[in-house]
Amino acid sequence: MPLHVIILAAGQGTRMRSSLPKVLHPIAGRPMLEHVLDAAAVLKPEQVHVVIGHGADQVQSCLAHRAVRWALQEQQLGTGHAVMQAMPAIPDTAEVLILYGDVPLISPSTCRALVEGLAHADLALLTVELADPHGYGRILREDGGRVVGIREEKDCTPAQRAIREVNTGLMAVRAGALRAWLANLSRDNAQGEYYLTDVVGMAAQQGGVAAVVAGDVDEVAGVNNRAQLAHLERVYQARQARRLMDEGVTLADPARLDVRGRVTPARDVFIDVNVVLEGEVVLAPNVTIGPGCVLKDVVLGEGAEIRAHSLLEGARIGAGSIIGPFARLRPGTELADHVHIGNFVEVKASRIGPGSKANHLSYIGDAEVGAACNIGAGTITCNYDGANKHKTIIGDDVFVGSDTQLVAPVTVGSGATIGAGSTITNDVPEGVLALSRSPQVAREGWRRPRKQR
Incomplete structure (x- = not known):
C-alpha cells in the first residue's frame, strides 16, 4: 500500500512567546519541523502532507525547498480537524502515518514500527510511560491489556488520572478507516474540539488497536515552551x-x-x-x-x-x-x-x-x-x-x-x-x-x- 505522512504543524505555540511559528524554532540550527520531515523521508512515502495554520506563510517560505503538500487549517478546531484538512488528497487505499511538527526527535525506526503495526490492526498507536503524566491523554486498557481508548486529562476521572501510560499523539492508520472515523468525531468535550484521539476508541470497537510502546521518553517529547526546546537541544547534542x-x-x-x-x-x-x-x-x-x-x-x-x-x-x-x-x-x-x-x-x-x-x-x-x-x-x-x-x-x-x-x-x-x-x-x-x-x-x-x- 502507498504510504502518506501527515505532519500537524498548525499550532500557534503561545507559550513560546514568540512571533516565530513554534515549528520553526530550531533544534541544532534547523527548524523542528525539518527534523520531522527528515525522519519521515527515510520511509520513502508517496506524499508528505504538512498541515499549517498559524504563521503559514512563514512556514512555507522557510521550508519551500522541501517537496511537501501544504494543507491549510484556517480555524484551530483540534487535531482531528487538522487531519481532516489533509485527507482529501489521500486515497482510501493508503496507509497514513500521523506525526507532529513539534516532536522533533522522533526516529525513523519508531515511525517504521508504527506503520508495520498496521499488519495487525487498522490503527497502530504510539504510547509511552511517564513518571509524571500531567497534561497528557491517558491510555485506557481493558483487563486483558487491549487498548480501548484514550481519555484527555480534562475529561479524566481521578482513577484515570493516575494512569501513567499516555498518548504521544503519533499513530498509523488505514486511510479508508480513518476517513470514516473522522466523519464521526464530535466537539462535545471540555475543549470544544475534534479530538484525533477519539478515533482510537472507534478503532478499538471495530477490530482493535496495535499499541507500540516507545522506549525513549525524549524521542516522543513535544515542545511547548523554550525550556522544553532547550532540553531537547541538549538531548540531541548528547546523542x-x-x-x-x-x-x-x-x-x-x-x-x-x-x-x-x-x-x-x-x-x-x-x-x-x-x-x-x-x-x-x-x-x-x-x-x-x-x-x-x-x-x-x-x-x-x-x-x-x-x-x-x-x-x-x-x-x-x-x-x-x-x-x-x-x-x-x-x-x-x-x-x-x-x-x-x-x-x-x-x-x-x-x-x-x-x-x-x-x-x-x-x-x-x-x-x-x-x-x-x-x-x-x-x-x-x-x-x-x-x-x-x-x-x-x-x-x-x-x-x-x-x-x-x-x-x-x-x-x-x-x-x-x-x-x-x-x-x-x-x-x-x-x-x-x-x-x-x-x-x-x-x-x-x-x-x-x-x-x-
Missing part, C-alpha cells in the same frame, strides 16, 4: 556526541560540543571544548580542533590542527596544516598540505600551495599562492577596487616582507623577494628584489610641537 565517540573521536567534554549539520569523522580525532560544527564537516584521521572553534562546510586533511578560536567556513585544509589561533578562513579557501595560517590572518577565495606560511595579521583574498612562500605580518592583497575583485598571483618560494600591500591585479614571480613596507602595483619578475619605499629623512634641529602651559 551526536555519543555517535562521534563511538566512531573514534575524543571529546574533551561531550556536554560542550554543538553539532548543527552532518559530521563525518575518522579515527583519533580530538575536539576540545565549546566547538560548533555546522553544515557538512569531514574530519580525516588525527585531526585536532582547539577550543572555541566554529567550522562550517569544512574538509580537514589528516593531522590538520585547528587552534583555539578560529572560524572556518567553506574551506578545504590539507594534511598537516596548522590554522590559528584566531584565524578566519572564508568560503573558497583551499590550502595544500603543511600550510600555516596564523593568528589574526584572514583568507578568502584563495589557493595556497604546500609549505607556505602566513603567520601573523594578514589578509589574503582572491589569490593564488605557490609553494614554500612566506607572507609577512601585515601583508594585504588589495583585491577590491570598489566595484570589482581582482586576482593576486604569487609564484613558488616567494618572500613577502611585513607590511606589504599587493595591489591587484598583480603577479609576483617565483623566487622573488618583496621588501618590507612596500606597495606593489606592478608585476614582479622572478628572482628579483622589489622595493617601493620613500627615502628616509633625518632633520637636525627639528622640535616637536608642545602645548603651552
Whole structure:
C-alpha cells in the first residue's frame, strides 16, 4: 500500500512567546519541523502532507525547498480537524502515518514500527510511560491489556488520572478507516474540539488497536515552551556526541560540543571544548580542533590542527596544516598540505600551495599562492577596487616582507623577494628584489610641537 505522512504543524505555540511559528524554532540550527520531515523521508512515502495554520506563510517560505503538500487549517478546531484538512488528497487505499511538527526527535525506526503495526490492526498507536503524566491523554486498557481508548486529562476521572501510560499523539492508520472515523468525531468535550484521539476508541470497537510502546521518553517529547526546546537541544547534542565517540573521536567534554549539520569523522580525532560544527564537516584521521572553534562546510586533511578560536567556513585544509589561533578562513579557501595560517590572518577565495606560511595579521583574498612562500605580518592583497575583485598571483618560494600591500591585479614571480613596507602595483619578475619605499629623512634641529602651559 502507498504510504502518506501527515505532519500537524498548525499550532500557534503561545507559550513560546514568540512571533516565530513554534515549528520553526530550531533544534541544532534547523527548524523542528525539518527534523520531522527528515525522519519521515527515510520511509520513502508517496506524499508528505504538512498541515499549517498559524504563521503559514512563514512556514512555507522557510521550508519551500522541501517537496511537501501544504494543507491549510484556517480555524484551530483540534487535531482531528487538522487531519481532516489533509485527507482529501489521500486515497482510501493508503496507509497514513500521523506525526507532529513539534516532536522533533522522533526516529525513523519508531515511525517504521508504527506503520508495520498496521499488519495487525487498522490503527497502530504510539504510547509511552511517564513518571509524571500531567497534561497528557491517558491510555485506557481493558483487563486483558487491549487498548480501548484514550481519555484527555480534562475529561479524566481521578482513577484515570493516575494512569501513567499516555498518548504521544503519533499513530498509523488505514486511510479508508480513518476517513470514516473522522466523519464521526464530535466537539462535545471540555475543549470544544475534534479530538484525533477519539478515533482510537472507534478503532478499538471495530477490530482493535496495535499499541507500540516507545522506549525513549525524549524521542516522543513535544515542545511547548523554550525550556522544553532547550532540553531537547541538549538531548540531541548528547546523542551526536555519543555517535562521534563511538566512531573514534575524543571529546574533551561531550556536554560542550554543538553539532548543527552532518559530521563525518575518522579515527583519533580530538575536539576540545565549546566547538560548533555546522553544515557538512569531514574530519580525516588525527585531526585536532582547539577550543572555541566554529567550522562550517569544512574538509580537514589528516593531522590538520585547528587552534583555539578560529572560524572556518567553506574551506578545504590539507594534511598537516596548522590554522590559528584566531584565524578566519572564508568560503573558497583551499590550502595544500603543511600550510600555516596564523593568528589574526584572514583568507578568502584563495589557493595556497604546500609549505607556505602566513603567520601573523594578514589578509589574503582572491589569490593564488605557490609553494614554500612566506607572507609577512601585515601583508594585504588589495583585491577590491570598489566595484570589482581582482586576482593576486604569487609564484613558488616567494618572500613577502611585513607590511606589504599587493595591489591587484598583480603577479609576483617565483623566487622573488618583496621588501618590507612596500606597495606593489606592478608585476614582479622572478628572482628579483622589489622595493617601493620613500627615502628616509633625518632633520637636525627639528622640535616637536608642545602645548603651552
